[in-house]
Amino acid sequence: MMFAIEEINGNDSLxxxxxxxxWIYDSCDTLSRSLQGTMWQLTGHKDPIPNYACRETSPLAALIGDEKSRMSITIAQLLGVYKHAQISYASTVPALSDKSRFPSFFRTVPSDEFQCLAIARLITFFGWTWVGIFAEDNDYGLIGSQMLNEELIKAGVCIAFYETIPLFYSQEKIRRIVEVLKKTTARVIVVFSISNNLYPAMLEIVKSEASGKVWIGSDGWNLFPLFNKKEFVKTLKGTIVLSITRHNIPRFKEYLYDFLHFRTAEDIFVGEFWEQAFGCRWNDSNTDHITVQEGRTKRKLCTGKEDLKTLDNQFFDLRNLRFMYKVYNAVYMVAHALHAMYCEQEGPFFNGSCANIKHFAPWQLLHYIHKVRFQDTMGQEIFFDLSGNPPASYDFLNWQVLSSGSFYDVNIGHYDSGAASGQDLNINTSAIVWNEGYTQVPVSTCSESCGPGYWKAILDGRPVCCFECIPCSEEEFSNQTDATECQKCDDDQWPTVRRDGCRKKSIEFLSYQDPLGMTLAVISVLSGLIPSTILVIFIRNRHTPVVKANNRELSYLLLLALILCFGCSLVFIGQPTTPTCIVRQIAFGVVFAVCISCLLAKTIMVVLAFRATKPNSNLRTWVGPRLPNALVLFCSLVQVLICITWLIVAPPFSQMNMKSQMGKIIIECNEGSLTAFWCMLGNLGFLATVSFIVAFLARKLPDSFNEAKFITFSMLIFGAVWISFIPAYLSTTGKYTVAMEIFAILSSSAGLLSCIFFPKCYIILMRPEMNTKEFLMGKTTGNFKKTK
Structure with a gap:
């Protein structure tokens, strides 16, 4: 302060x-003395008289101080009544920003509100989400830590514990602090306290060997002589402390050397410093002879000629004199306000009046302090905001250890509240030395991060940072760390194996390139050749009795229908399209209706032919080709009518089924109308049932006319195949559903072919002697004889 005042007094432009x-007054860190000193300065008398000023010299411009917040609060409450300006260089409690309570308080040091923001930014920068807080039991610790707590919660950081540090030694409370520290899983501990109040607790922590923690200190730690001892190295190595930004004051070091040298014994402060720095003692004439003799034997006398430059003392390391810079700015702030008031041409007060620099009211200077804005000798812009706070700027210091075992601090970063978002924090991670056991940035989390493919489930009764990692379901994914929920892929995509992304679903249908599709296609073609061959055989032997028996034309039509039955299964193979979906179902329904109609007509003709042989039978007029042809045509037209109605109401179409099978898009045919589909199958079932009943009843008719036994077996096979098909069709998906339908078509067609035509082919090819009218009639005669 003295240096700043002398510099200002020597500046002609200011x-x-x-x-x-x-005028300097020592409050001795007690509230009563701070009030007494304030009243003394207000009244100008050693015995203060409230509301009375007897100052005969120059007016009191402003009060610089106090250092501690609790002292400044008491002083500010009193000075606010008289609107006297107070500028503190070290009080940081946020409550002092309240202008309704402290209208005349200003400070050149940032509020703890910004300190909390800086610490919170540091914690989030390193990704720490699980921290503990120690706070000293006063306004500085409690209010600051509470604001820090709020900022951390906003940033998504959880508090592992919150403990207060007693201002007066309490073994019980300190023991609790140590126990909490040893039990916690948090590796980062934030301390809102000054060194003196923290020292007893830290001493017990060191004794308990609770190491391996990263300590984050508030600006109350910025001077560490108390902890600069070997017993604290293991515990506090790597500590990161928030500190007021360092600034060198030009020519101040030389000023200190000159000032201290010329004011040795005559100044009580300098004299005490001189004795401690050089280990000597001043000769006091008031001291009795015995005391002087004792002093001489213990310490040499100070001469005042000792060389200050030979001292290795932290006092002369101006990097650590952080609050000195704030005092320097506080004095300049008052000087610039006085200068503005002194040079004002048009008064800002009532009727344009100006203040008199020699006799001004306190509130008049307050008006100018609010508006002061200047650059100091270091080029820093100095001003106060509406709350009386300066721009916030902090350094981050890392405590590292010298080879001698003592601490030294290294500047590892900077925080500037006025910088743009995202640029307010600058950290040099390569310059940091962490506590023993950490070669890289320590991790402090309640739960390990949930990687992609997982989502975090908050544990009941625990902070949000404590969670369990749950794998995403088979239909969901998460592609980020610590996802709160899993997401669904698009309909045409499916989660990867690790559930950390999506991939295109595979497209599935029964193709000709598929082994299953290829096999069924080959079987269909080969199976279709069999009825074609039989048809050729029947045409070449069309005049033989076996072929002519039971309506040769119906046999030809049945063989042609069976060829189409085997062939229509090929339409079911390949990528489904709307035209193929229509063709496959209609062709299947109509062709099978023709087959079963032919069998029904054959069976009915067997019965009519046998009944017509009886004397005086009226059924002879029905025997002939017209009845079976009409019957086949009628039954087939009924099926065609069902199919046409189906096509009109809701025809089949192709669709992409993305839900039935995981990870696959199934291109399939949608029947359009299930009612029409089951009506078509129901009609086939009805025809097959009637054919089976008629054939079963006619199974004992004479052999020369009788195909009923073979038709009975064929209908049993047909019914068994399609009854089995229904549950299989409903229980399978994708290409296997189509394969089941093809298998049913091939099986039922093969059953009809083998039961109806294989016995006749055997006679034609292997037993030609049986393919004669005489043999058949002879066999019939033999049967009649046996009956008689």
Missing amino acids: LPNISLGF
Whole structure:
């Protein structure tokens, strides 16, 4: 302060012809003395008289101080009544920003509100989400830590514990602090306390060997002589402390050397410093002879000629004199406000009046302090916001260890509240030395992060940072760390094996390239050749009795229908399209209706032929080709009518089924109308049932006319195949559903072919002697004889 005042008084451009003076009062860290000193300065009398000023010299411009927040609060409450300006260089409690309570309080040090923001940004920068908090039991610790707590919660950081540090030694409370520290899984501990109050607790922590923690200290730790001992190295190595930004004051170090040298014994402060720095003692004439003799034997006398430059003392390391810079700015702030008031041409007060620099009211200077904005000798812009706070700027210091075993701090980063978002924090991670056991940035989380493919489930009764990682379901994915929920892929995509992304679903249908499709296609073609061959055989032997028996034309039509039955299964193979979906179902329904109609007509003709042989039978007029042809045509037209109705109401179409099978898009045919589909199958079932009943009843008719036994077996096979098909069709999906339908078509067609035509082919090819009218009639005669 003295240096700043002398510098201002020597500056012709600042307050010309005006000199500043000062008066120093030591409050001794007690509230009563701070109030007493404040009243003393207000009244100008050693015995203060409230509301009375007897100052005969220059007016009191402003009060610089106090250091501690609790002292400044008491002083600010009193000065606010009189609107006297107070500028603190070290008080950081956020409550002092409240202008309704402290209208005349300003400070050149940032509020703890910004300190909390800086610490929170540091914690989030390193990705720590699980931290503990120690706070000293006063306004500085409690309010600051509470604001820090709020900022951490906003940033998604959880508090593992919150403990207060007693201002007065309490073994019980300190023991609890140690126990909490040893039990916690948090590796990062934030301390809102000054060194003196923390020291007893930290001493017990060191004794308990609770190491391996990263300590984050508030600006109360910025000077560490108390902890600069070997017993604290293991515990506090790697500590990161928030500190007021360092600034060197030009020519201040030389000023200190000169000032201390010329004010040795005459100044009580300098004299005490001199004794401690050089280990000597001043000769006091008031001291009795015995005391002087004792002093001489213990310490040499100070001469005042000792060389200050030979001292290796932290006092002269101006990097650590952080609050000195704030005091320096506080004095300049008052000087610039006085200068603005002194040079004002048009008064801002009532009726344009100006303040008199020699006799001004306190509130008048307050008006100018609010508006002061200047650059100091280091080029820093200095001003106060509406709350009386300066721009916030902090350094982050890392405690590292010298070879001698003592601490030294290294600047590892900077925080500037006025910088753009995202650029307010700058950390040099390569310059950081962590606590023993950490070669890289320590991890402090309640739960390990959930990687892609998992989502975090919050545990009941625990903070949000404590969670369990749950794998995403088979239909969901998460592609980010610590996802709160899994997401569904698009309909045409499916989660990867690790559930950390989506991939295109595979497209599935029964293709000709598929082994199953290829096999069924080959079987269909080969099976179709069999009825074709039989048809050729029947045409070549069309005049033989076996072929002519039971309506030769119906046999030809049945063989042609069976060829189409085997062939229509090929339409079911390949990528389904709407035309193929229509053709496959209609062709299947109509062709099978023709087959079963032919069998029904054959069976009915067997019965009519046998009944017509009886004397005086009226059924002879029905025997002939017209009845079976009409019957086949009628039954087939009924099926065609069902199919046409189906096509009109809701025809089949192709669709992409993305839901039935995981990871696959099934291209399939949608029947359009299930009612029409089952009506078509029901009609086939009805025809097959009637054919089976008629054939079963006619099974004992004479052999020369009788195909009923073979038709009975064929209908049993047909019914068994399609009854089995229904549950299989409903229980399978994708290409296997189509394969089941093809298998049913091939099986039922093969059953009809083998039961109806294989016995006749055997006679034609293997037993030609049986393919004669005489043999058949002879066999019939033999049967009649046996009956008689």
